[in-house]
Amino acid sequence: MVSKIDHIGLWTWGGRVFNWKKYLDNMHISGMDTVVLWHDKVPVRAQEIQGYAHSLNIRVLWGFNWSWNSPVCLNSECDIAEWRDTVLKTIREEYAPVNPDGICFQVGGTEFGGKCRFDCAVCRKSAANGVGSLFVKFAGGIIDAVKKEFPDLHISAGAHLGGVHKSFEELKTLNTSINIMWEDLPGPENYIEVPFAYNWDPQETALTNRTIDMVKKMCQLRGGQEDVAFVVKGFPYRWGGQDPMLLEDFDLEVLAEVFEKKWSQAAGYCEKRLADALTVFRIIAESPARSKTAVMLVEHGLWEYKRYYAAMLINEALHNPFRDPGEVVLATREKMGLIL
Numbered sequence: 607m608v609s610k611i612d613h614i615g616l617w618t619w620g621g622r623v624f625n626w627k628k629y630l631d632n633m634h635i636s637g638m639d640t641v642v643l644w645h646d647k648v649p650v651r652a653q654e655i656q657g658y659a660h661s662l663n664i665r666v667l668w669g670f671n672w673s674w675n676s677p678v679c680l681n682s683e684c685d686i687a688e689w690r691d692t693v694l695k696t697i698r699e700e701y702a703p704v705n706p707d708g709i710c711f712q713v714g715g716t717e718f719g720g721k722c723r724f725d726c727a728v729c730r731k732s733a734a735n736g737v738g739s740l741f742v743k744f745a746g747g748i749i750d751a752v753k754k755e756f757p758d759l760h761i762s763a764g765a766h767l768g769g770v771h772k773s774f775e776e777l778k779t780l781n782t783s784i785n786i787m788w789e790d791l792p793g794p795e796n797y798i799e800v801p802f803a804y805n806w807d808p809q810e811t812a813l814t815n816r817t818i819d820m821v822k823k824m825c826q827l828r829g830g831q832e833d834v835a836f837v838v839k840g841f842p843y844r845w846g847g848q849d850p851m852l853l854e855d856f857d858l859e860v861l862a863e864v865f866e867k868k869w870s871q872a873a874g875y876c877e878k879r880l881a882d883a884l885t886v887f888r889i890i891a892e893s894p895a896r897s898k899t900a901v902m903l904v905e906h907g908l909w910e911y912k913r914y915y916a917a918m919l920i921n922e923a924l925h926n927p928f929r930d931p932g933e934v935v936l937a938t939r940e941k942m943g944l945i946l
């Protein structure tokens with residue numbers, strides 16, 4: 607078995623993509639093959655966007671809400687039935703006509719503390735002990751219904767470790783045809799450590815054995831059938847928006863000025879944490895999982911304007927993590943023409 611990460615790409619809110627053609631172009635020339643576009647609803651040019659992505663050998667996973675950031679009780683049969691019907695209707699009417707490469711979802715309760723809309727005792731207890739089993743109860747039921755109607759649809763289950771980290775192994779009972787996309791790996795203090803916090807903290811502590819152990823387990827949670835993905839955070843962000851746009855260069859230039867400083871900060875941060883990131887990426891690459899994916903969260907970052915060094919550095923590390931940090935830095939700088 608070749609030790610490598612099979613699919614590398616970007617995760618973004620589609621409504622924060624200011625020029626989707628250039629965004630995909632910059633992915634393509636960087637050797638990326640997967641983009642996750644998250645929306646409140648299917649964007650108006652979904653077919654065209656996916657067609658263009660395919661011309662560049664990039665697959666598109668369309669993300670939408672299965673109760674994420676919505677009032678929900680993961681233990682309520684009523685809520686499960688309501689969301690199951692909503693999800694089925696959304697796929698049937700909006701995403702199936704696009705003939706999607708895949709969809710991905712997130713549920714409530716795994717991010718933002720996991721508060722139940724009824725503040726029920728079961729959810730309160732699982733918020734304290736980990737919402738893994740409720741995740742399986744809620745999402746597992748919806749997945750089964752979707753698979754029954756759309757057996758060949760690729761589904762990626764997004765799971766934030768903020769709510770699930772104490773009980774993440776419960777997800778091993780999910781259908782093995784489902785990809786699990788892990789976000790926010792646990793660190794000693796804020797849960798979030800490597801591959802980087804949503805907002806970087808220069809004082810962030812180093813990689814721990816606990817995180818290494820969790821990544822190993824995540825890569826073989828369902829044995830050799832594991833299909834695993836990780837979202838690499840730590841880049842400029844802003845979420846929301848409507849449809850992906852096609853702004854002109856002069857607009858991109860103005861917008862990019864806002865984020866230049868943030869990207870510069872990210873460069874120093876990513877270089878500082880590169881050794882830790884490489885350790886995690888090696889574990890993923892060497893794991894027995896049947897499929898391994900890593901997508902960097904680059905939302906609202908003007909990636910369509912410029913392939914920024916910080917993202918390119920991590921991209922280089924993901925493509926071959928079996929190098930030391932100095933080699934990865936050098937290779938990135940050479941490819942970007944930063945070394946004369």
Ligand SMILES: [Zn+2]
Pocket residue numbers: 678679680681682722723724725726727728729730
């Ligand atoms: Zn509840």
